[in-house]
Amino acid sequence: MPGIVPKRGIWINGQERAGASGKVLDVVNPYNGLTLATVSMASRKDSDEAVASASATFKNVMRNMPAYERAQILRRAAQEIRNGSKELIEIVVGEAGKPIRDATREIGRASTLLELAADYTMVQQGQVIPMDIVESGVNRTGIANRVPVGVIVAIAPSNSPVNLTVNKIGPAFAAGNTVVLKPSDQTPISALWLAAAFKRAGLPDGAFNVIIGEVEEAIEPLVRDPRVRMISITGGVPAGLAVLKAAGIKKVVLELGSSAANVVRADADISAAARSLATSAYLSSGQACISAQRLFVHSSIEKEFTKEFITATEAMKIGDPMDPAVEIGPMVSQVQVQRVLGWIQEAVAAGARVLTGGVAEARTIRPTLLADVPDNVTLAHSEAFSPIAVLQTFTEDDDVIERVNSSVFGLQAGVFTNDLRAAFRFGRDIDAGAIWINDSSRYRQDNYPFGGMKMSGVGREGVQYAIEEMTEWKFLGLKLGPS
CATH class of the missing domain: 3.40.309.10 (Aldehyde Dehydrogenase; Chain A, domain 2)
Incomplete structure (x- = not known):
């Protein structure tokens, strides 16, 4: 019915549900001030369940999913974005206030990025490393492969809510990781749209979770959780420094401020x-x-x-x-x-x-x-x-x-x-x-190494380079005979 404001929630293990904090976030159109939706916000328990879901799905499904299957999911997700572009463009215009001409470009870029991520899924390569550079290495050889890091917390901004989210989740899934996404409070509706689109594309439940909530209640626990192996944030310098302080020994990619x-x-x-x-x-x-x-x-x-x-x-x-x-x-x-x-x-x-x-x-x-x-x-x-x-x-x-x-x-x-x-x-x-x-x-x-020096950040985005950030080298050595 006209005038009824939709009620939205968080996304855990393939389902949208109400957050348990008891708090509600109003998503407001920045141009006309109208409320687009109310979102029930996550509690610490919700954040814990999101990480548990992502961790279990990584261990049981994603880390061993063949590359061609991951690529197929990404291509289907790209098609979901193209098929739903009219709705998604209107969401971005509404919650971010982005002019429709810019929002249209953003959505087109996001689908292209997922296609590119699918391509790079198929070309990840390892190395054969000779061991006989020293006498003791004779009859030994080694194989080095890049493996997914595991659970990634992705923190996205409001200015390009779809593309700057896809910049993180596309390479993450291409590499075989799982994700807990924290979108901006101004732009959570597009994040929930993406979660549903990836589910339709065949992404396993638990691989993509969306947490909307306050820093102390829901976000800080994500960053501190030892099951989380990487944080990727696009935001301001204070937020980046807070993540570095709280993350502990984890991989961190920071896309922060500028004064270009x-x-x-x-x-x-x-x-x-x-x-x-x-x-x-x-x-x-x-x-x-x-x-x-x-x-x-x-x-x-x-x-x-x-x-x-x-x-x-x-x-x-x-x-x-x-x-x-x-x-x-x-x-x-x-x-x-x-x-x-x-x-x-x-x-x-x-x-x-x-x-x-x-x-x-x-x-x-x-x-x-x-x-x-x-x-x-x-x-x-x-x-x-x-x-x-x-x-x-x-x-x-x-x-x-x-x-x-x-x-x-x-x-x-x-x-x-x-x-x-x-x-x-x-x-x-x-x-x-x-x-x-x-x-x-x-x-x-999205096909070059994007990232900053000095206070502008640490690490790089751009599909190929983000995949490198979201993987780790693992080495297997073989002794083939007497030294």
Whole structure:
């Protein structure tokens, strides 16, 4: 009936059920404020049962499931996403506030990622290791294989709730692991949709569990549980540090914050760079860890670049994320809107200039470009995760490389130049996990090693590289005769 809010729960051992904490989470559309669902949250007992289910399924089923069967499940799951894309897109738009054009791309990317994971399931290789490099190794040989780590806790964010979940669970299942997923409180509905889709695709019950709950009650027990052998989290630095502190001796992959730098040299195509960086900075209200935040523009082209950038920025449509023409939807919560307004006000009070934007609109911040931002304000050294970019100028490559590297973050960077030697130099000297030439820091695919340096994280994603993170080497030595 219209007006009835669906009641949802958690997902354990192949079934959705009510959480036992007695607490309820309202999932709210960030654009119109309507409640999409109420979710009964997990208790410590629920978390324990989720890990027990994942552990038993790993030991009894997944670790010995043939590669071709795992690949078939992943391909069927990819098809489930394609078949249900209309519903899933609407879920992402509703719970994350993501413009429908971006949500459509996200869902398409997720199904492609699962196909890629299926491909890599079939090509995992071991090594034959000769032992006769020393005299005592004669008549001995060895075989090294990669084996799944076991139970993985995956902690996913709200900004790309489907794709950044699939980034973790696809490689995990490809390698033969089981998963307990903790989605963002803002976006649990898409996580439950994925769990049901994988069940329909034939994933064994217990291989994929979803826990929605408070940190102390439900999440911290997952991280501390000795049956869990790996944690993979995409989130902020405080959350990553908390996981490291609580995890103990486990494998940990951290995809954390950024303050992505983009450099525009004097020889660049100014118009192309400006358009690319405006999109990179503001798409989906800048809520991506690789959004362009710090713009370093050569002083000789500052005026032309700024004019082109502002023109591209002010042409972007803000509003209802269900409108296909809208490029900038709401921020995920009004708490974040107020945080960002405070950062802008702090910067302006310290002498920064607002070149465009700087005010709230349609439950987000109008795309904002600031100049003359002092080094001691929050915006200068922290991840904005919002539609804000900071313009700075430079004259020498040495200087701008040093300023790019002055950040505690190092996830991705972009450099716009038509000088091949300069491109290689920036690629060598910038401290970041990936540097894109003539493309912005925001570009990402799922078949290269994605991850950061410094405070941006530990480990790598990207299907092949995530599978490596989610497996361990196991060695079998054989004595074939007398030494």
